[in-house]
Amino acid sequence: AQSVSQHNHHVILSEAASLELGCNYSYGGTVNLFWYVQYPGQHLQLLLKYFSGDPLVKGIKGFEAEFIKSKFSFNLRKPSVQWSDTAEYFCAVGYQKVTFGTGTKLQVIP
């Protein structure tokens, strides 16, 4: 069975700090990987996705993620966070059935 693990449940950063959110997955077949974000009071939105090709994926709002197959990881990064990045971030994996991680709440302090 596929599973996703997000180790950081709650992260607090100051503006301009660098961000890295961990995501590890367990999946036996063709893997599609996603990061979604949920801003307060808003829908889940796709930040970025990996289906195949270059393992370094760039998404919206300056986010990027690196797929490391040998480590079963797909960590999310941003060099310099802003207050507006305060949100909950979800890693997800799957092909026909998508499994989400439990989410990481990011709080950015001005």
Add this chain to the structure above:
Amino acid sequence: KAGVTQTPRYLIKTRGQQVTLSCSPISGHRSVSWYQQTPGQGLQFLFEYFSETQRNKGNFPGRFSGRQFSNSRSEMNVSTLELGDSALYLCASSYEVTDTQYFGPGTRLTVL
């Protein structure tokens, strides 16, 4: 292009009742997936429909069911509601389930 719409946005029911939630996908999308989101369990996959057929199902009891119509609109039904069914129910649509899913705003169900 209009996004995924879900109705109603909020619903309050009592234990034992049943409820039907509706989802209209983005025009052209044929795959509709449903998820339950709770603070304790996070986002959990319920089922996925494509061309009126349920193709994938999560680990939920038979009280949770769904269907999809020929215009790709989908409904999910929960019978004999329990307190633990209180959650945000999210619908997501895509051209194919293997493509990027676009989420609706959700229906907030409260069971009293």
